[in-house]
Amino acid sequence: xxxxxxxxxxxxxxxxxxxxxxxxxxxxxxxxxxxxxxxxxxxxxxxxxxxxxxxxxxxxxxxxxxxxxxxxxxxxxxxxxxxxxxxxxxxxxxxxxxxxxxxxxxxxxxxxxxxxxxxxxxxxxxxxxxxxxxxxxxxxxxxxxxxxxxxxxxxxxxxxxxxxxxxxxxxxxxxxxxxxxxxxxxxxxxxxxxxxxxxxxxxxxxxxxxxxxxxxxxxxxxxxxxxxxxxxxxxxxxxxxxxxxxxxxxxxxxxxxxxxxxxxxxxxxxxxxxxxxxxxxxxxxxxxxxxxxxxxxxxxxxxxxxxxxxxxxxxxxxxxxxxxxxxxxxxxxxxxxxxxxxxxxxxxxxxxxxxxxxxxxxxxxxxxxxxxxxxxxxxxxxxxxxxxxxx
Numbered sequence: 001x002x003x004x005x006x007x008x009x010x011x012x013x014x015x016x017x018x019x020x021x022x023x024x025x026x027x028x029x030x031x032x033x034x035x036x037x038x039x040x041x042x043x044x045x046x047x048x049x050x051x052x053x054x055x056x057x058x059x060x061x062x063x064x065x066x067x068x069x070x071x072x073x074x075x076x077x078x079x080x081x082x083x084x085x086x087x088x089x090x091x092x093x094x095x096x097x098x099x100x101x102x103x104x105x106x107x108x109x110x111x112x113x114x115x116x117x118x119x120x121x122x123x124x125x126x127x128x129x130x131x132x133x134x135x136x137x138x139x140x141x142x143x144x145x146x147x148x149x150x151x152x153x154x155x156x157x158x159x160x161x162x163x164x165x166x167x168x169x170x171x172x173x174x175x176x177x178x179x180x181x182x183x184x185x186x187x188x189x190x191x192x193x194x195x196x197x198x199x200x201x202x203x204x205x206x207x208x209x210x211x212x213x214x215x216x217x218x219x220x221x222x223x224x225x226x227x228x229x230x231x232x233x234x235x236x237x238x239x240x241x242x243x244x245x246x247x248x249x250x251x252x253x254x255x256x257x258x259x260x261x262x263x264x265x266x267x268x269x270x271x272x273x274x275x276x277x278x279x280x281x282x283x284x285x286x287x288x289x290x291x292x293x294x295x296x297x298x299x300x301x302x303x304x305x306x307x308x309x310x311x312x313x314x315x316x317x318x319x320x321x322x323x324x325x326x327x328x329x330x331x332x333x334x335x336x337x338x339x340x341x342x343x344x345x346x347x348x349x350x351x352x353x354x355x356x357x358x359x360x361x362x363x364x365x366x367x368x369x370x371x372x373x374x375x376x377x378x379x380x381x382x383x384x385x386x387x388x389x390x391x
Contacts, residue, residue, distance in 0.1 A: 038063045040340065041070070041110045044349065044356060044375070045078040045092060045382035052378040054078050055092060057113030060385070062340040065358050065373045070113030075104060080130050080336075080382050083108065087386050089157040090115055091138050093128035101126050103140050103151065105159045110386040118158040123149045124165045130185045136215040137222050139186045141197060146181025148197050148206075150223060152216040160216055164223065170202035173236045174257055177285075178202070184256075185241045190248030194226055194269050198239040200256055204230040205239055205271070231271050233262060243290050250274075250320035254290035254301045259283055261290065261301055261313070263320055277322045279303055279311040289336045294343040298325075298366035302334040302348070310334065310348065310359075312366055328368040331355050338383045349380040356380050 042060040046052035054075035059068040081092035090106040101123050106115040125142025128149070132139050138151045138159060150164040172178025182201035188210065189196065197206040207226035214220040233239050238257030244250070244266065251271060253262040259280025264271040279301040280287050286304035292315065293300070299313040299322055309329040313322040331353030339346050339361070346368055348357045356375040359368040 036061075038342075041113050041386040042067065042347075043081060043083070043090065043113075043382075043384045043386070044377060044380050045081045045384075046377065047079060047095075047351065047379040047381055048075075048077050050354075050378040052380075055081065055090075055115060056377060057115070058375070059113065060340075062342050062344060065345050065360070065371055067358075067373070067375050071115070073106065073115040073117075076100060078104075078382070080128075081384060082131050082133060083384055083386050084133055084157070085135055089118075089133075091131050091133055091159075093123070093131045093140055094120075095127050095129050095143075097126045097144060101128055101142070101144075103128060103131055103138060103149075103159060105138075105153075105157055107157065108386070118156065121151055121159040121161055123151075124162050125149050130183075132186050132188060134188060134192060134210075134212075139195065139223075141183040141186045143182050143184055143200075146183055146199070146201060148183055148186055152214075152219075152222075154216055163219070164221070166223065168199060168202065168204075168206065170199075170204070172201055172203045172238070174238070177238065177257060178236070184239070187242050187244070189266065189269065190244050191269075195223060196242060196251075196271075198242055198253065199230075200238040200240055203233045203235055203237050203239065205233065205242070205253070206230045209269075226269070234258065234260075234276070237262070238285075240288065241290050243292060245292055245315075245317075245320065246294075246296055247317075252290055252292070252299060252322075254279060254287050256287050257285050259285065259287045259303060261299070261311075261322065263322060265320060274319075275321055277313060277324060280306075281327075282306045286333075288334065291337065291339055293339055293361070293363075293366065294341055295363065300337065300339075300346065302330075302337055304333050304335070308332050308334055308350075310337065310346070310368065312368065314366060325366055328359065331357055335381045336383055338385065341385065347383055349383050351379050351381050354378050354380070356383065 078092040079095040104120040105118040126144030130141035168181040185198040208223040214222040237255035240256040263275040284305035331350030333352040
């Protein structure tokens, strides 16, 4: 099998010129300093067509909003990554074509932010752009080829060759963007019994039943078509990312093309649509990411191409219904964002402004305020915290 070059470099002071975090008198933190309870390990995936090398890690203080660079791992186009539930492993896709379209497994040391390559495997699907794991299997969404890939995990956390590549068929009414399937996200339901795969190209959420016993030893089939096999979304919507409420009762889908948020109730493996809310009021066709605040009271979605920024919604925790509150402008092309576990900050990866912006969040109103803290980095597109994987 072809070997894939992934180079790990530990850096600290060398990043001073590419990193900005305000606060006069801030002392540089050593990588050996034990983490405090308010500190997180943050990972940032990038596109590597410019000066970025791959995955960057930081020590992030969720009380002060300060970030300290830790290390970088050299890997091609890690546009999405995820941390295993135990925090010991990181899985990252390389959003490329053909033999360069791979998913890589890394052993992860959260305290110093270092990643050690275990191995890489072909996704057998072009432009993988999303990855998840349940600890036994890894699943990728392959945008370019319109498929999802299942890869079993070995006992040491490394990847075995793909056990299944599931292709899809169909198209949507948008002749430029929906000529064929484009898988953009895969998510396990909160109970772990089902997998949902968002298809931007056909306006569907494909539904699979999960065999939770399947692993590398027994080699049982991991995914089988569910009932229904797919949930149909409004034509021309372009389903992109999906998130669940913490109580598992509701799910929210951001639709890239229509710029809407579709709200569902969830029970016993079934989604029921309850509302459609507008995220992108300009109809730019570039909505991207979606997340719920840790207290469950607010929902945020990102919009690109015009008036780039974050739409803010109040969320009724009992009914799941959304009320739009406002819009926070960001840098250009906010492809991905994340909230700190304490809910104090919202961080946005602005790909075309080459910056991770750090916004202060009002926990009572849900509104965002710009801070003078930011991380300068070429083409950031994915942010994860080690303490809250899978979101």
